[in-house]
Structures are given as C-alpha cells and as structure tokens.
Amino acid sequence: MAHIYTPRSLSDIRELRMRIETEDPLFYGLKKLKMRGRDLANIPPALFHLQELEVLDLSPERESCLTFRLMFVPRTICKLVNLKVLVLDTNELDEIPLEVTKLINIERLALSNNQLSWLPEGFNKLKKLKSLHLANNEFEEFPMQLCEIDGLEFLDLCDNKLHVLPAEISRLSELHTLLLFFNRLEALPETICEMTYLNCLWIGNNLIKQLPRAFGNLKYLDWGVRYTSSTLDGNPLVSPPIEICRMGPGAIEKYLNSSRGDITSRNSNKSLVNGGQRRDDEESDRGQSRNSRSKYENGDGGGKKRTGNTRDNRKSTRARRERNIQLQDYSDEDDK
Structure with a gap:
C-alpha cells in the first residue's frame, strides 16, 4: 500500500x-x-x-x-x-x-x-x-x-x-x-x-x-x-x-x-651425532662378528671345537673296544 x-x-x-x-x-x-x-x-x-x-x-x-x-x-x-x-x-x-x-x-x-x-x-x-x-x-x-x-x-x-x-x-x-x-x-x-x-x-x-x-x-x-x-x-x-x-x-x-637457523642447526647436529653413534655401533657389531668368526674358525669356540671333541671321543671309544676284545682273546687263551 x-x-x-x-x-x-x-x-x-x-x-x-x-x-x-x-x-x-x-x-x-x-x-x-x-x-x-x-x-x-x-x-x-x-x-x-x-x-x-x-x-x-x-x-x-x-x-x-x-x-x-x-x-x-x-x-x-x-x-x-x-x-x-x-x-x-x-x-x-x-x-x-x-x-x-x-x-x-x-x-x-x-x-x-x-x-x-x-x-x-x-x-x-x-x-x-x-x-x-x-x-x-x-x-x-x-x-x-x-x-x-x-x-x-x-x-x-x-x-x-x-x-x-x-x-x-x-x-x-x-x-x-x-x-x-x-x-x-x-x-x-x-x-x-x-x-x-x-x-x-x-x-x-x-x-x-x-x-x-x-x-x-x-x-x-x-x-x-x-x-x-x-x-x-x-x-x-x-x-x-x-x-x-x-x-x-x-x-x-x-x-x-635466526631461530629457524638455530633449530635447523640443532637438528643437523643431532643427526650427525646420531649418525656417528650408529656408525660406531655398526663398527662394534662388525668387530664382534669378525672376532666370533675367527674363534669359530680357529677352534677356540663354537661348532669347530665341539666337532673336534666329538671325533676324539669316538676314537677313544673304538680304542677301548679293541683293547677289551684283545684282553678277552688273551683270557680265552689262558683258559685253554
């Protein structure tokens, strides 16, 4: 309106x-x-x-x-x-x-x-x-x-x-x-x-x-x-x-x-330190591995040494068996 x-x-x-x-x-x-x-x-x-x-x-x-x-x-x-x-x-x-x-x-x-x-x-x-x-x-x-x-x-x-x-x-x-x-x-x-x-x-x-x-x-x-x-x-x-x-x-x-640079620098230094520590740890692990392998190969420990002992034990057992057989033969001869 x-x-x-x-x-x-x-x-x-x-x-x-x-x-x-x-x-x-x-x-x-x-x-x-x-x-x-x-x-x-x-x-x-x-x-x-x-x-x-x-x-x-x-x-x-x-x-x-x-x-x-x-x-x-x-x-x-x-x-x-x-x-x-x-x-x-x-x-x-x-x-x-x-x-x-x-x-x-x-x-x-x-x-x-x-x-x-x-x-x-x-x-x-x-x-x-x-x-x-x-x-x-x-x-x-x-x-x-x-x-x-x-x-x-x-x-x-x-x-x-x-x-x-x-x-x-x-x-x-x-x-x-x-x-x-x-x-x-x-x-x-x-x-x-x-x-x-x-x-x-x-x-x-x-x-x-x-x-x-x-x-x-x-x-x-x-x-x-x-x-x-x-x-x-x-x-x-x-x-x-x-x-x-x-x-x-x-x-x-x-x-x-500057603050951003400091943070970047700190992160970089941290990475370097961590990286160096990792390398040291890896070197230590590799050194221990080489020592273990050397001992194993030289018979100072590990499987080689255990294998040698087993072979010696077998030889000793055969020798004792042969001596026992000989002694048994001697005993049989005496009984005759």
Whole structure:
C-alpha cells in the first residue's frame, strides 16, 4: 500500500530536511542528518522519505547519558538508497536487519558498542564498503562474509571474543588497517604475512605466544615511538619476545630467521651425532662378528671345537673296544 501523506507527515519531512547539513568537517559536502535524544527512541517515519540523505547518524550523544538509544534498526532503512555513511554506534542493537544489505552505496558503516554477534546474510553484497567498525560487540567467530568485500580498507574488531582469525583474511587486498585489540586470539594465520600493504595492525591484549614465520614481511607497519608501538603488548609472546617486536619488522625477521637457523642447526647436529653413534655401533657389531668368526674358525669356540671333541671321543671309544676284545682273546687263551 502506498504511503498516504498527511499534513503532519509532510510537515515532518519538511522539518527534517531543514536539519540536513553539508558542512560537517568529517563529511564535508555530503548531506548529513543527525538524530538526537527522543528521536532515537522513536524514529519518525518521515526520515525514510529523505532519499537524498548521504550521511545518517543514529548514535546517541554522550551528553544525554545514553538515556535514549536505538533498540532496533527499522527495516524501512532500505529506502535510503543514496546513503554512503551510516552511524549506529552505542545503541542496544543485537542484530542488523537484512534490509541493510540493500544499501549498496554504503562506504562507511559504524556498528561499535552494541551487542552484535553476527551479520545478516548477504552482507558481502556491500561491495562499496571501505570502512567497517564492529568494536565492543559479542563476535566469537570472524564474520567470513567480510573476506568477500574486496574493497574493504579499514576493519575494527577490537574488544570482541574472537578465537581464530581465518586464513582467508588475506583476500582483503585493499585492507590497510586491521584492529584486533582485546580478543582471545591464540595465533595468527600464516597468510597474514601476505598482507604486506598493512600499515596498521593492532593485535595487543590477546593470547598470542608466537608470530608467523614470515611476519617480518609486513614492512609498512609503524613500530616506532608513535601510537602503533604498543600494537603487540599484552600478549604472552615467546617467539619473538616483546622487546624484539618493539624494534620493528627488521628485528622480528632477523630473530625468526635466526631461530629457524638455530633449530635447523640443532637438528643437523643431532643427526650427525646420531649418525656417528650408529656408525660406531655398526663398527662394534662388525668387530664382534669378525672376532666370533675367527674363534669359530680357529677352534677356540663354537661348532669347530665341539666337532673336534666329538671325533676324539669316538676314537677313544673304538680304542677301548679293541683293547677289551684283545684282553678277552688273551683270557680265552689262558683258559685253554
């Protein structure tokens, strides 16, 4: 059913249009509308008739003490087809409606400080999305759909409950900022070392003990005295230690290569020692075999000696038998 415009709804539309601004320094030149206070608790239906909107901010003001917050996103938001920026931070959202995936012109989406644990099916249709803010939510698994948004440049997943970062994340070939502070990551995939275009990677306050072997390939990361210098702090790092990490990718690469060389060297030395021991054992076995064969052949032991003794015993038995026969003959002669 088509919307019936009443005098009230028309006046609401006019009022909202008067609040549109174009000189926000963050979005200069874009048509922006910021909803405040009670409007967040009860979004006026007239809002979704402002199809010219390019920036919509539905995040509560800090000064309001968060009294008024958005409990859900109206499905009619899909009518705002020209939106480039949608800000929904710091509300009470536990889901994003499927209709958001129809905002195909969206470039920046801010969803931090909510209660989200999943993204709607079809989220990967937002092919123009460049900046996504999902910090301080309830994500336990990395949203795999994000790996299909090739143009994504900025991704903030800090302060969630992520355990694993998928290997497919390397498909984000335009990503330059990846923020993963305060999660439960125990390791990083080897494929992250292929993301050599990263210039900001925050993985502090996780459970990471060891960095991938080729981590030193991330040459564009800033490990200096500026804000990214603490990007790895708060992890139980062993290889390499945090002191090495703070020295930059060159030191990390040198340490990991050196450690790999030491392991190879130790394995090689172990093989040499084991090989030498095996050769000594083989030589000893061959020596014992030669000694045994020599004794056997010389009659000092083994079968030859036993064969000689048997032959001697047979000779002695025949001699005694012959003597007994002779003695018997002598005895018979005497009786005659």
